[in-house]
Amino acid sequence: MPVKAFAARNFKELIRDPLSYIFCIGLPIVMLVIMTILGRSIPSQAELEIFSLQNQCAGMIVFAFSFVMLFTALLISKDRAGSLLIRLFASPMRSYEFIIGYAIPLALIAVAQILACFGASIILSPAIGESLNIQYIPLCFLVSIPSVILFIGLGIIFGFLFSEKSAPGLSSIIISAAPILGGVWMDLDMIGGQLLAVAKCFPFYYAVSSCRKIMEGNFNDVPQSIMILSIWAVLIFIASVFVYRIKTKEN
Amino acid sequence: MKAVKTTELTKLYGNRRAVDGLNLEIERGELYSILGVNGAGKTTLIKMLCCLSRPSEGKAFILGKSVTEQSEEVKRLINLSTQATAVALNLTVEENLRMMAGIYGMKADEARQKTEEMIKALSFEEYKSSRAKTLSGGWRRKLSIAMALITQPKILFLDEPTLGLDVLARRELWKLIQTLKGKMTIILTTHYMEEAQALSDRIGIMHAGRIIASGTPEQLMISTNTTSIEQAFIELSGGGADAG
Numbered sequence: 001m002p003v004k005a006f007a008a009r010n011f012k013e014l015i016r017d018p019l020s021y022i023f024c025i026g027l028p029i030v031m032l033v034i035m036t037i038l039g040r041s042i043p044s045q046a047e048l049e050i051f052s053l054q055n056q057c058a059g060m061i062v063f064a065f066s067f068v069m070l071f072t073a074l075l076i077s078k079d080r081a082g083s084l085l086i087r088l089f090a091s092p093m094r095s096y097e098f099i100i101g102y103a104i105p106l107a108l109i110a111v112a113q114i115l116a117c118f119g120a121s122i123i124l125s126p127a128i129g130e131s132l133n134i135q136y137i138p139l140c141f142l143v144s145i146p147s148v149i150l151f152i153g154l155g156i157i158f159g160f161l162f163s164e165k166s167a168p169g170l171s172s173i174i175i176s177a178a179p180i181l182g183g184v185w186m187d188l189d190m191i192g193g194q195l196l197a198v199a200k201c202f203p204f205y206y207a208v209s210s211c212r213k214i215m216e217g218n219f220n221d222v223p224q225s226i227m228i229l230s231i232w233a234v235l236i237f238i239a240s241v242f243v244y245r246i247k248t249k250e251n
Numbered sequence: 252m253k254a255v256k257t258t259e260l261t262k263l264y265g266n267r268r269a270v271d272g273l274n275l276e277i278e279r280g281e282l283y284s285i286l287g288v289n290g291a292g293k294t295t296l297i298k299m300l301c302c303l304s305r306p307s308e309g310k311a312f313i314l315g316k317s318v319t320e321q322s323e324e325v326k327r328l329i330n331l332s333t334q335a336t337a338v339a340l341n342l343t344v345e346e347n348l349r350m351m352a353g354i355y356g357m358k359a360d361e362a363r364q365k366t367e368e369m370i371k372a373l374s375f376e377e378y379k380s381s382r383a384k385t386l387s388g389g390w391r392r393k394l395s396i397a398m399a400l401i402t403q404p405k406i407l408f409l410d411e412p413t414l415g416l417d418v419l420a421r422r423e424l425w426k427l428i429q430t431l432k433g434k435m436t437i438i439l440t441t442h443y444m445e446e447a448q449a450l451s452d453r454i455g456i457m458h459a460g461r462i463i464a465s466g467t468p469e470q471l472m473i474s475t476n477t478t479s480i481e482q483a484f485i486e487l488s489g490g491g492a493d494a495g
Contacts, residue, residue, distance in 0.1 A: 001353060001356075002353065002354045005350050005351075005353025005354045005362075006350070008350070008353075009346070009350045012339075012342055012346065013342070016341045016382075082337065082338075083335040083336060084336075086303065086331075086337065087331055087332070087333055087337040087395075087398070090301040090302065090303055090326060091326060091354050091355060091402075092323060092327050092356070093354055
């Protein structure tokens with residue numbers, strides 16, 4: 001099974017890099033704790049729902065996915081820098097097997113990120129006296145699927161288009177922009193105006209808001225957000241396959 | 252049936268002819284070296300024969316299969332060890348070998364068995380659990396060749412296999428390549444004259460995208476009235492004749 005062999009290799013490459021633990025799991029959890037502490041220090045009269053554990057957890061999941069993009073880009077650009085990809089292009093593996101072989105291990109890391117964020121939230125919940133709608137966690141998993149596809153697709157595009165030096169730099173732009181445009185650190189709906197209008201032009205807002213609304217048990221706008229997010233995810237993934245095909249032909 | 256046959260094979264990059272109307276025939280079981288300076292078109296030729304780059308003009312066949320029309324079948328018959336590191340650095344020797352076996356469709360049991368055989372045959376026992384990134388340049392190159400051999404190719408392409416290696420590591424790889432002679436067709440590109448002379452059944456001298464002379468090392472030296480391949484190469488690169 002070529003896909004299994006290639007996916008296993010990519011998974012081992014990822015889990016043997018200590019940085020993937022620090023960035024993909026450690027950093028989102030640390031940020032979740034920091035933001036929760038920050039929220040606790042704001043007077044309750046301010047009524048800033050954004051800092052509730054539930055909202056932060058949902059936002060942090062999307063923030064964590066942006067590191068999946070970084071590690072996808074790093075893995076592919078490193079493979080391109082060596083000659084391993086050339087040798088694999090000369091093998092009977094097909095285009096779709098390459099893409100799936102890269103995507104599967106990263107999707108598994110995304111699952112680990114969701115579990116880590118929810119795990120940390122479940123531990124924090126009694127400690128800070130905030131409730132968490134645990135019953136909606138499985139639904140949140142499902143809603144996260146388009147976001148995972150979106151970020152893996154972006155990682156594939158950066159990994160194939162840019163060198164191992166440029167790809168992380170460009171990924172970091174998305175890592176910085178995604179939580180701002182997604183409203184992870186602030187309530188974009190409350191701020192409104194041009195910032196909200198700009199945020200709605202990108203998929204990150206829909207990724208964060210759909211997870212948050214699911215966790216709140218408020219399903220009213222969720223289908224629309226998921227639809228917009230899914231269109232983005234499909235378009236980005238098609239673009240990533242297109243970039244892959246162009247780059248392999250260039251070889 | 253020839254192992255490799257090309258007819259007027261050409262690769263254009265803009266107006267530059269990297270490979271220029273190349274006609275080449277390589278017999279089965281032969282070790283054929285393509286000798287040329289940097290930029291002669293050796294790697295471009297290998298890339299076309301390995302279905303990595305589409306020819307601009309002409310045709311190429313691997314064991315009778317077209318590299319453009321039947322690339323999937325061609326890919327099952329060949330393997331390639333490139334001039335740079337072509338191993339997964341964070342995987343152990345054993346894992347690298349098993350990965351390649353899996354990619355070429357071997358089932359888990361068969362892959363495990365072939366990996367064991369390869370580790371034994373190439374004396375990797377001491378390093379089998381070492382990650383590729385901890386190996387020396389020579390051992391990495393050897394691993395790269397082992398990753399090609401485990402798939403049991405009918406034709407093995409070795410693109411500058413000893414580039415950048417020290418003299419001892421190079422001699423060690425020569426020994427390995429010599430043990431493979433006759434078991435499969437090997438097409439080796441190199442710009443080391445003594446390497447081509449020591450290993451090859453026949454040598455093709457490539458210059459500006461063309462094979463300007465082809466023959467056994469002896470034929471090339473006789474035709475140029477020289478005593479070494481290096482002298483023959485210098486002589487031929489200035490003119491051009493077919494010795495074989």
